[in-house]
Amino acid sequence: MKRLILLVLCVVILSGCAISHNPDNLYVYFIDVGQGDSSVLFLPGGDVMVIDAGETSEVGSLISFLNAKGVSEIDVLVATHPHSDHIGGMTELLSNYKVSQIYMPKVSHDTLVYQNFLKSIIELNIPVDQAKGGVSIFPEDSLVNATFFAPNSSKYEEINNYSAVLKVSYKDVSFLFTADAEQLSEYEMLSKGYDLNADVLKVAHHGSKTSSTKEFIDSVSPKYAVISADGISYSHPHKETLKRLEDTIIIKTYETGNISFETDGLYLKRR
Template identity: 40%
Template sequence: MFVNFILIILLFQCSINIKENNLETNKNTMLVHFIDVGQGDSILIQVNKKNLLIDSGPNESEDKLKKYLKKLNISKFDYVIATHPHEDHIGNMSYIINNFEVINFYAPKVENSTKAFETMAESLIRKDLKIKILKANMKSIDLGNNVIIDVFSPLSNRYEDLNNYSPIIKISYKNTSFLFTGDAEELAENEVLNAGFDLKCDVLKIGHHGSSSSTSEKFLNASNPSIAVISVGEDNTYGHPTDVVLSRLKEAEIYRTDINGNIVITSDGLSLK
């Protein structure tokens, strides 16, 4: 399917407002769900009666994602972030847009000619939902009381590798913090390090499924997580996570979706479980 170039450009503007959803289960806690979508990423953050979805996994895992979200009785997302236009991250975005109320949709300013990107764009157009540009230092994502969101990247306007458009985002809930990295590789990691951002976190979502091109020693030393989460498919053909990355994580407690399945980390603002 071919999506008109002008229509895609029109998407990169402001969004719409829809009614608030009630999440009683999140009172005084933040829940971070690393959903097992095989070789891909999909992360749901629930706090202050708000839902933020980062990526939607590959299309082949649509049934897994559907079942998981159905169990949570979710009807809307306050924020949806498409980290970059690779199918293993946006393969189910058209399903999310078509079947849920989406208030704010964020993505970096980059296009792609893949079917996954085009079906996502068409669904956004049908819903009259505009893309808000995701970039460093933006402050428009608000998850309510006691939550601080720092967007550290992308810091450049153009990258040769689409992975480096992935935002590096820190979400702090009271005294606990999570660092999300999409598929950001060492080039983007170095940009963030050189900018002097505070990367220290309790939980690190390992970049690019544990590829050796991400999670450099310098980046890991700066973030210094006690927990590392790897979203990765069982027996994947890429060899993820690589031994070199696993060896760097010897000081952290490691959780993997290919081994542990769905992973939920709960923060009360002081401790994690």
């Protein structure tokens, strides 16, 4: 009997987590993966989007989160660029969940972790689309707009500048995911005239001073600035970046753990 009660309790708790989302709202989670990036979006209508999967050693945090939310399928997976603190967890992710579509920039990288990721994509026969400036993920009449603002060139010296930068908007509320895009990419986005304005900015490159130029931050003009880092590596976030973000509410994964937002498209709240 005790076992039965326990089982019922577990089912209630688990399904409670899975259905705790209002299906009309957009939920955005920044997962604490230490020095790396990983974001999970639950879109109105039920689609699940994952942007980056952190280092291989940190993917457990992402998988625990997805399981707790009852996720079995990922509709859109964005691999922003080939560095391991963004795609390290991808192979593990692909072996745990059915992934319908992958977006990634056209750039290759000679590391085992990246080659293994590519091998898994081929083995599982997952469709891949190129992430580049101007590409929208969903059709124009969709509830949510998700458009890439970068990369805008085909050749960069620095791999970080291949970063797929994605703006996700639901009615009046927007999130800008900048991966590790640096100054050069920021200036390209500015000169392209994209509408960079967003309520929540995932601060580029873990708060490095080589990103987040004043012009870029002014143009995004975010209310919240999310920094995904471990608070130790490379001295990220740099004090210069924090200074440039002084007019925003700065939230750091290494101080708060997972960070979550909910919006009905009109109001934005931190959960």
